[in-house]
Amino acid sequence: xxxxxxxxxxxxxxxxxxxxxxxxxxxxxxxxxxxxxxxxxxxxxxxxxxxxxxxxxxxxxxxxxxxxxxxxxxxxxxxxxxxxxxxxxxxxxxxxxxxxxxxxxxxxxxxxxxxxxxxxxxxxxxxxxxxxxxxxxxxxxxxxxxxxxxxxxxxxxxxxxxxxxxxxxxxxxxxxxxxxxxxxxxxxxxxxxxxxxxxxxxxxxxxxxxxxxxxxxxxxxxxxxxxxxxxxxxxxxxxxxxxxxxxxxxxxxxxxxxxxxxxxxxxxxxxxxxxxxxxxxxxxxxxxxxxxxxxxxxxxxxxxxxxxxxxxxxxxxxxxxxxxxxxxxxxxxxxxxxxxxxxxxxxxxxxxxxxxxxxxxxxxxxxxxxxxxxxxxxxxxxxxxxxxxxxxxxxxxxxxxxxxxxxxxxxxxxxxxxxxxxxxxxxxxxxxxxxxxxxxxxxxxxxxx
Amino acid sequence: xxxxxxxxxxxxxxxxxxxxxxxxxxxxxxxxxxxxxxxxxxxxxxxxxxxxxxxxxxxxxxxxxxxxxxxxxxxxxxxxxxxxxxxxxxxxxxxxxxxxxxxxxxxxxxxxxxxxxxxxxxxxxxxxxxxxxxxxxxxxxxxxxxxxxxxxxxxxxxxxxxxxxxxxxxxxxxxxxxxxxxxxxxxxxxxxxxxxxxxxxxxxxxxxxxxxxxxxxxxxxxxx
Numbered sequence: 161x162x163x164x165x166x167x168x169x170x171x172x173x174x175x176x177x178x179x180x181x182x183x184x185x186x187x188x189x190x191x192x193x194x195x196x197x198x199x200x201x202x203x204x205x206x207x208x209x210x211x212x213x214x215x216x217x218x219x220x221x222x223x224x225x226x227x228x229x230x231x232x233x234x235x236x237x238x239x240x241x242x243x244x245x246x247x248x249x250x251x252x253x254x255x256x257x258x259x260x261x262x263x264x265x266x267x268x269x270x271x272x273x274x275x276x277x278x279x280x281x282x283x284x285x286x287x288x289x290x291x292x293x294x295x296x297x298x299x300x301x302x303x304x305x306x307x308x309x310x311x312x313x314x315x316x317x318x319x320x321x322x323x324x325x326x327x328x329x330x331x332x333x334x335x336x337x338x339x340x341x342x343x344x345x346x347x348x349x350x351x352x353x354x355x356x357x358x359x360x361x362x363x364x365x366x367x368x369x370x371x372x373x374x375x376x377x378x379x380x381x382x383x384x385x386x387x388x389x390x391x392x393x394x395x396x397x398x399x400x401x402x403x404x405x406x407x408x409x410x411x412x413x414x415x416x417x418x419x420x421x422x423x424x425x426x427x428x429x430x431x432x433x434x435x436x437x438x439x440x441x442x443x444x445x446x447x448x449x450x451x452x453x454x455x456x457x458x459x460x461x462x463x464x465x466x467x468x469x470x471x472x473x474x475x476x477x478x479x480x481x482x483x484x485x486x487x488x489x490x491x492x493x494x495x496x497x498x499x500x501x502x503x504x505x506x507x508x509x510x511x512x513x514x515x516x517x518x519x520x521x522x523x524x525x526x527x528x529x530x531x532x533x534x535x536x537x538x539x540x541x542x543x544x545x546x547x548x549x550x551x552x553x554x555x556x557x558x559x560x561x562x563x564x565x566x567x568x569x570x571x572x573x574x575x576x577x578x579x580x581x582x583x584x585x586x587x588x589x590x591x592x593x594x595x596x597x598x599x600x601x602x603x604x605x606x607x608x609x
Numbered sequence: 610x611x612x613x614x615x616x617x618x619x620x621x622x623x624x625x626x627x628x629x630x631x632x633x634x635x636x637x638x639x640x641x642x643x644x645x646x647x648x649x650x651x652x653x654x655x656x657x658x659x660x661x662x663x664x665x666x667x668x669x670x671x672x673x674x675x676x677x678x679x680x681x682x683x684x685x686x687x688x689x690x691x692x693x694x695x696x697x698x699x700x701x702x703x704x705x706x707x708x709x710x711x712x713x714x715x716x717x718x719x720x721x722x723x724x725x726x727x728x729x730x731x732x733x734x735x736x737x738x739x740x741x742x743x744x745x746x747x748x749x750x751x752x753x754x755x756x757x758x759x760x761x762x763x764x765x766x767x768x769x770x771x772x773x774x775x776x777x778x779x780x781x782x783x784x785x786x787x788x789x790x791x792x793x794x795x796x797x798x799x800x801x802x803x804x805x806x807x808x809x810x811x812x813x814x815x816x817x818x819x820x821x822x823x824x825x826x827x828x829x830x831x832x833x
Contacts, residue, residue: 161713161716161717161719161720161726162720166717166720169708169709169713170708172708173707173708510704511706511707514704514705514706515706515717515721516665516689517663517665517692517698517700517704518692518693518698518717518718518721518763519689519690519692519693519694519721519722519767520689520693520721521685521686521689521690521721522685522689524721603660603665604656604657604660604665604666607660607665607700607704608656
């Protein structure tokens with residue numbers, strides 16, 4: 161019979177007290193594991209949202225964090241937009257660039273107030289995470305016609321929309337200005353667990369056709385010049401002529417393309433909020449970012465370090481705080497184990513003395529008590545890990561419903577591996593004093609008790 | 610010679626710091642497989658003598674030799690190991706461990722000897738003491754007589770050369786007293802084990818061929 165078996169049987173003899181002390185450890189570890197797993201999943205979800213592309217390019221002055229929050233998480237309002245010419249000539253045609261996807265933002269859906277992202281079908285080719293491509297529910301398509309829209313899974317769920325549903329846009333998020341034009345849902349995206357689930361993607365050309373979405377001609381020309389483009393008098397005249405062909409306040413009225421009611425907005429009156437860029441090779445990314453950031457017109461940001469910084473500064477502190485709190489719970493539980501074992505020692509003096517009389521060394525009885533502490537801590541810890549993941553399983557439907565975050569209960573955080581060495585150290589500390597009491601037991605005295 | 614004691618002295622300090630001599634034995638010997646009963650009054654040093662022979666209590670001076678090994682010259686771990694291998698102990702209050710079944714209590718006796726636990730030997734011993742149907746019962750589910758029989762089986766688990774029995778029948782009723790005594794004596798005879806039993810009961814003592822009055826050879830003197 162080995163020491164662990166002896167320790168286990170001794171614990172079983174005090175089943176209620178042992179279970180309660182192990183439970184206290186289990187609860188502490190459960191909370192710790194839940195914090196670690198949920199934090200890891202949130203961090204991953206947060207980080208992978210911006211991994212389909214290498215750079216986000218936006219207007220100067222909005223700050224790199226704001227740029228990433230707007231472009232990737234659709235939080236806040238976009239800053240100064242970029243002229244379409246910048247996207248078309250400077251970025252798309254840049255020899256370093258493999259793909260560039262424009263995005264225009266600012267409007268919301270009239271129902272549910274979900275953010276609108278006007279973009280091109282190429283956006284969906286970027287993927288929403290490394291190796292993860294967007295999927296469409298059966299019967300859908302990815303934009304490709306005027307006033308078409310593709311909606312995220314959460315939008316479909318909350319608004320009850322499907323292919324064929326129509327909706328209007330609230331201009332710039334102002335409740336009193338709803339555009340007259342209706343957009344039609346042509347595709348519903350599969351669940352991604354990213355902000356895309358809560359986004360409505362609309363056809364970019366149609367988006368520019370909406371009232372107030374093209375730049376007024378004078379402002380557009382000034383903006384182009386401010387941006388450093390040469391606008392000759394001939395070009396200016398062409399821009400003004402094209403603008404004049406648009407209806408009052410920019411509403412299109414001339415036949416264009418496959419829709420008889422609208423006329424494409426001239427490129428020089430268009431603006432984009434962001435451009436998502438992938439370079440041909442990884443070395444091109446910092447080079448291109450450097451080129452853009454050297455100028456005064458735009459800024460290019462790699463979203464990954466920005467998100468890492470945000471996670472470290474904000475979420476990281478919360479994680480540290482939660483881990484400290486749960487760590488304290490585990491320490492308190494450890495003290496509980498100490499008290500439980502230590503208190504039992506006075507009742508067990510005779511038991512220890514009998515073992516010694518049967519030939520057990522002092523070190524052996526010390527080890528038995530230490531083994532009891534280890535079994536309680538590790539057994540409680542193992543239950544805690546399982547309960548922690550169980551808690552994530554239980555919480556997953558609620559978290560998904562409330563936050564749109566997909567929780568994989570069996571997601572394993574490497575930090576969980578540290579729990580067991582920590583528990584072993586704690587068990588050793590907790591078991592040391594009671595173990596020494598056993599070690600010092602006076603056999604002859606205790607046998608006569 | 611199975612047991613040889615020479616010039617054994619043991620003194621305790623009382624709470625006031627006075628030295629109280631308990632053992633003062635010039636010579637005591639037992640032959641191999643001999644069965645000896647020590648009779649003495651309460652507080653006469655019987656248990657201290659057994660504990661000292663077993664290496665649980667350390668003598669102030671003198672020597673105890675068991676089967677050619679001078680126990681008093683061994684280190685504490687050496688005494689523990691020697692006790693596990695060579696000495697069986699039967700206590701007045703049985704001292705079974707409550708967390709373990711009858712079989713496990715016997716196996717536990719083997720576990721501390723550093724040898725592989727032999728469960729089949731443990732079963733045989735329990736069968737020998739008539740408890741083959743009670744192997745998986747914990748002490749709380751056994752009668753007093755059954756508990757003492759488990760204690761006897763445990764004491765014999767490591768095939769000791771010397772069995773020390775400290776008032777083994779004091780806690781059992783008269784009906785069980787003879788059974789337990791017969792069992793211990795027969796088991797020692799079958800296994801060629803020397804038996805040193807202490808008792809204050811003259812009835813028990815009368816069943817042994819060699820009866821020693823502890824006061825005849827233990828003469829503690831009051832220390833200054």
